[in-house]
Amino acid sequence: MENLRIPGPTPLPNEALQAMTKQMINHRGDEFGKILNDMTAKLKELFQTKQDVFLLTGSGTGGLEAAIVNTLSPGDTVLSVSIGVFGERFAAIAEHFGAEVIPLRSEWGKAADVDAVRQALQAEPKIKAVLVTHNETSTGVTNDLASISSVVKQFDKLLLVDAISSLGSINLPVDDWHLDVTVTGSQKGWMAPPGLAMVSVSQEAWQAHAKAKMPHFYWDFSRAKSYLEKGQTPWTPAVSVVFALSVSLEMMLREGLPNIIARHARVGKAARDGIKSLGLPLFAEESHVSNTVTAVAASDGLDTKKMLKILREEHKVVLAGGQQKLDGKIFRIGHLGWVTENDIEIVMSALKVALPQAGFRSAG
Ligand SMILES: Cc1ncc(COP(=O)(O)O)c(C=O)c1O
Numbered sequence: 338m339e340n341l342r343i344p345g346p347t348p349l350p351n352e353a354l355q356a357m358t359k360q361m362i363n364h365r366g367d368e369f370g371k372i373l374n375d376m377t378a379k380l381k382e383l384f385q386t387k388q389d390v391f392l393l394t395g396s397g398t399g400g401l402e403a404a405i406v407n408t409l410s411p412g413d414t415v416l417s418v419s420i421g422v423f424g425e426r427f428a429a430i431a432e433h434f435g436a437e438v439i440p441l442r443s444e445w446g447k448a449a450d451v452d453a454v455r456q457a458l459q460a461e462p463k464i465k466a467v468l469v470t471h472n473e474t475s476t477g478v479t480n481d482l483a484s485i486s487s488v489v490k491q492f493d494k495l496l497l498v499d500a501i502s503s504l505g506s507i508n509l510p511v512d513d514w515h516l517d518v519t520v521t522g523s524q525k526g527w528m529a530p531p532g533l534a535m536v537s538v539s540q541e542a543w544q545a546h547a548k549a550k551m552p553h554f555y556w557d558f559s560r561a562k563s564y565l566e567k568g569q570t571p572w573t574p575a576v577s578v579v580f581a582l583s584v585s586l587e588m589m590l591r592e593g594l595p596n597i598i599a600r601h602a603r604v605g606k607a608a609r610d611g612i613k614s615l616g617l618p619l620f621a622e623e624s625h626v627s628n629t630v631t632a633v634a635a636s637d638g639l640d641t642k643k644m645l646k647i648l649r650e651e652h653k654v655v656l657a658g659g660q661q662k663l664d665g666k667i668f669r670i671g672h673l674g675w676v677t678e679n680d681i682e683i684v685m686s687a688l689k690v691a692l693p694q695a696g697f698r699s700a701g
Pocket of ligand 1: 345397398423470472473474499500522
């Protein structure tokens with residue numbers, strides 16, 4: 338079996354795997370209704386919210402599209418706080434549906450500048466919503482969302498958050514931080530397969546939804562709400578993925594959210610310490626490193642593609658490369674969901690052997 342250490346999809350515990358072998362059930366029947374209601378309650382606990390939470394069948398990007406088209410109208414001005422590939426994607430969706438996007442970009446590897454967010458909001462009163470990525474998976478950076486949110490809310494704007502690779506792994510109290518729509522995906526920290534996006538919707542988001550004119554049919558939050566009241570989803574859900582997520586949510590609550598967050602902090606630190614002890618530099622700025630993904634800068638002759646191939650073929654360790662302009666410049670270790678320090682040790686042992694074979698000449 339491969340040791341899959343990419344930032345999603347992540348390996349599944351046996352309990353979740355087993356759940357997917359269950360026979361299909363009627364998604365309009367009582368049994369499914371009970372499962373859905375129970376999962377929704379558990380998700381609210383893990384989102385730290387009393388707001389509505391919906392289970393949508395689709396990948397994380399579908400959830401991001403849902404956040405935008407349910408709250409905005411063509412011509413609305415939005416501020417896109419972007420620090421990497423996924424920030425750019427969020428903005429691209431808004432633009433695709435006719436929003437006027439004001440980009441606020443940070444150099445990749447750095448976190449968003451909270452003062453710059455304040456200045457951008459001051460400079461353009463027409464801004465209706467702010468798009469932000471909590472954890473930028475492409476660079477291994479976690480934004481200071483509490484501070485960003487506090488600025489956004491001083492200006493009384495809607496805050497739409499991509500928390501796909503953070504929620505359920507890194508602390509993200511949705512209600513305390515006044516997040517209006519928060520999106521995550523089942524294949525990340527949730528120990529479930531790809532196929533579900535989970536989103537929370539605040540009262541302010543519902544008010545925006547009432548006026549939102551961007552086209553939406555499949556992703557309609559009103560439909561999701563009215564069907565959830567009957568213990569259903571509007572469309573046929575990914576039943577097997579629902580079974581798996583139901584089991585993993587149970588496991589998560591058994592472990593307890595504070596313990597999960599602490600485990601990710603420990604594992605994240607183990608990954609960063611391991612990388613540094615191999616003589617490699619982190620790509621992300623130290624003050625905002627992510628506890629779910631570690632991005633490592635290629636240096637000292639390292640050919641990352643060769644290294645990834647050696648790891649995969651000779652050690653069965655699968656890591657991720659860099660995306661877009663970071664292709665060949667960084668590699669990434671995913672450590673979210675079903676992961677412990679032991680998994681990181683295995684990665685580090687393999688790296689120790691593969692790095693010199695891939696051209697790395699350690700200074701140390
Ligand atoms: C931060 C972030 N946003 C968005 C996405 C896109 O999610 P999906 O691939 O599930 O559509 C990902 C997935 O890697 C992600 O990490």
